[in-house]
Each structure stands twice: as C-alpha cells, then as structure tokens.
Amino acid sequence: MKLRTALALVMILLLLTALTACAPAETTELDAQSQQTQETANDRPDTDRSGNPITLPDQVDSIISMAPSATQTLLDLGMKDKLVAVDTYSAMYFGLENLPTFDMMEPDTEQMAVLNADLIFTTGMSASTGTDPFKPLRDVGVCVADIPSASGIDTMLEDTRFIADCVDAEEICEALIAQFQKELDQLSEIGAGIRNKKRVVVEIACAPDIYTAGSGTFMQEMLTVIGAENIFADQEGFVSVTEESVIALNPDVILTMVDYVEDPVGEILGRTGWENVTAVANEDVYLVNTNAVSLPNLHVIDGMKQMAKMIYPDAYAAIEDPFAAGDAA
Structure with missing residues (x-):
C-alpha cells in the first residue's frame, strides 16, 4: 500500500475572539505602534483547536508541521521559508524532501527540540495510541498547537483561520477563503438545481x-x-x-x-x-x-x-x- 493512501485512510478515521482597543486622540507614532502590537497580540489564539492552552511567541519565524493538511495551508499562506521540518508525508506530497522529516506516529521529539522551532502544528492522529508524543516538548515550553481532522467545511475554514492567526497571515487567509467561498457558492447553486x-x-x-x-x-x-x-x-x-x-x-x-x-x-x-x-x-x-x-x-x-x-x-x-x-x- 502506498504510504500516502494509508495516511489518507488513518487521517480520515481519526474564531478567535478579536480584542480591539481605542487609542487616545493624542498619541505619538511610537505609542501607536505599541498599541498596534498589543492589539495583534490580543487577537492571537490562546488555545489550540483541541482546546489546549497555548502561548504563542511574539514572532513566529520557524515552524514544524506534523500534518499534511496543515503543511499545505502553511504553503498557501506563504510560509514555506519558515518551515524547518515536516512529517514524512508532507515532504512526499509537497516536494519538501530537503527539510528534516519526522514520523507522524513516532516523532523524535529530542531531534525536534534541537531545531528550536517557535511553533509546532500537530494532528490528533499522532496521539491515536492514547498518549501524547509531544508532551516532552510541551513540558519544556515549546508551543505545540493541535488541529483535529475537520468533520465539515465550516470547521476547515475555522482551522485555516486559526493557522493564519498563529502565523500573522490573516490578510492572505481571508483572500483565500473569499475565493473558496465564491467557488463553493457556484458549486452549491448548480448542485441545488439537480x-x-x-x-x-x-x-x-x-x-x-x-x-x-x-x-x-x-x-x-x-x-x-x-x-x-x-x-x-x-x-x-x-x-x-x-x-x-x-x-x-x-x-x-x-x-x-x-x-x-x-x-x-x-x-x-x-x-x-x-x-x-x-x-x-x-x-x-x-x-x-x-x-x-x-x-x-x-x-x-x-x-x-x-x-x-x-x-x-x-x-x-x-x-x-x-x-x-x-x-x-
């Protein structure tokens, strides 16, 4: 059995509240920048898609993706240069063989720690045996964000927004979702008439x-x-x-x-x-x-x-x- 179909089968089995503040009428340029930075920080997620608490670093410059669906989304958001490692399937699917790779089911967390990534995206599939293989990384303060496999289209959109919010790519994300929605509406209109x-x-x-x-x-x-x-x-x-x-x-x-x-x-x-x-x-x-x-x-x-x-x-x-x-x- 080819690995990618086996992955598809196993993977199948298994909006953030924006806080805005009003700046005072008299504010210096430096104060405005500080205000904008604080608002951006407040907008960022403090829990992952599984409900686990996360603390994102001020700036995400290096990312490990341990799920092909997340990897593809990161590529869509223009994050290829920030990827420092991926799961073996992502490498095979998306031509990322030049990056270090990890087994999704048995990731080498010691080697992951060496990479010192700012953020790691995972999927519940890695914990399908009942244990969290990324716990050692969480325990030492690495930001590990889990995204369970979506059961519907609305959840996929929320997952996409979550990833974009984590990596400060909201503008690109909304453009992609707008195009997706346009094409979905077109298909839905035809489908409803059948x-x-x-x-x-x-x-x-x-x-x-x-x-x-x-x-x-x-x-x-x-x-x-x-x-x-x-x-x-x-x-x-x-x-x-x-x-x-x-x-x-x-x-x-x-x-x-x-x-x-x-x-x-x-x-x-x-x-x-x-x-x-x-x-x-x-x-x-x-x-x-x-x-x-x-x-x-x-x-x-x-x-x-x-x-x-x-x-x-x-x-x-x-x-x-x-x-x-x-x-x-």
Whole structure:
C-alpha cells in the first residue's frame, strides 16, 4: 500500500475572539505602534483547536508541521521559508524532501527540540495510541498547537483561520477563503438545481476490505453540495462495508481514491459479481485526486470540482477540472 493512501485512510478515521482597543486622540507614532502590537497580540489564539492552552511567541519565524493538511495551508499562506521540518508525508506530497522529516506516529521529539522551532502544528492522529508524543516538548515550553481532522467545511475554514492567526497571515487567509467561498457558492447553486440525483459511493480502500465515508464526514458534505447522494449516508463516520452491501445498494457512480493498486478503476470494473452494478455496467467509475478529497483544508474545493464533473459532466460543464491535465492520483 502506498504510504500516502494509508495516511489518507488513518487521517480520515481519526474564531478567535478579536480584542480591539481605542487609542487616545493624542498619541505619538511610537505609542501607536505599541498599541498596534498589543492589539495583534490580543487577537492571537490562546488555545489550540483541541482546546489546549497555548502561548504563542511574539514572532513566529520557524515552524514544524506534523500534518499534511496543515503543511499545505502553511504553503498557501506563504510560509514555506519558515518551515524547518515536516512529517514524512508532507515532504512526499509537497516536494519538501530537503527539510528534516519526522514520523507522524513516532516523532523524535529530542531531534525536534534541537531545531528550536517557535511553533509546532500537530494532528490528533499522532496521539491515536492514547498518549501524547509531544508532551516532552510541551513540558519544556515549546508551543505545540493541535488541529483535529475537520468533520465539515465550516470547521476547515475555522482551522485555516486559526493557522493564519498563529502565523500573522490573516490578510492572505481571508483572500483565500473569499475565493473558496465564491467557488463553493457556484458549486452549491448548480448542485441545488439537480433533480435526478445520482447515487454514489467513494472507495477509500478497495475490495475485499472496502472502506468508505458515511454521514458526519466532510466527504459526505462534499457530495451533498454537488447534488449527489451517498449510498452509505445512513452510516456514521468512516466505515468498513462489504462487497455485498455495495452491490445491493447499486450505486450509479463509483469514485475511488485508491492508489495502491496498479489500475484501481480497472480493478473495480473487473470485479466478479459486480457486472450488473449500474456504475460498473455503464463504466461510471472514476479515480479522484487522493489529496484533494482526503486532506481537510481549502483544497477540498478542487476535489469537489473534480467529483462534480465526473458525476454530472453536463451540469458542471462550465466548471474547470483542476486535474484535467494531470494525474488524478
């Protein structure tokens, strides 16, 4: 199994109150600068997205990111030069192999401490064994900010704002979110007008151990926005399902994000006993971009565009597929 799909599967399993003050009418330029600095400090988060207290340094010049979704957001915010280390998957996904890398599940905190980073972004996946591997760093005063995997789009926006607030990139962040919202509204408008909704299943892992998304997940929300019906919407979270259950529910479209078999679409089309499944009979089986549909950040909009065009090519004809000229894996 390729590491990046394994990561996507495990990751799937698992606004700040702004304080403003009014400056006095008579204030020197130095006083104004001091006031602005204080207001900025007051605006910054004092808890992470898991609710843990954090104390951000006055200035963040060096960052370690231990989650691909956070790494991609930091790159979007123009923080590449501030990254001093990343998890191994981030290095592989985003061409950051020149940086020191750490195992997300078993990070070498002693080596991390040597890097003396101002801020470390983590995800709850690193604590999936029940222990916090970053506790030694927290104990010596390193600012470690945890961001659990988002279950919906609104949470993704809040996570993005949190990261931006931590690194003083609010202006860039709001521009990115405005563009995201514009594209989301466009997809939502088209999706709301679709009457004959197609029934869809998203394969995160393939047969015989099929894994898919149910309700309460951002994948469910992505399908809903573009006007599709998830055949496993009656299931909660990310679930393992049998081949028999998929066959019985007879999806119109099968989307796969599997990239650990040579030909994932061909594998589905060639499954014994699936010949009469509508999606297979009509060859409506498609490979979607794994990162765009699994990493909970603003890039899910690209995954939604791609899925929309695969499911409803006519309705979304005016929408550009961001991966049309590239590899969908």
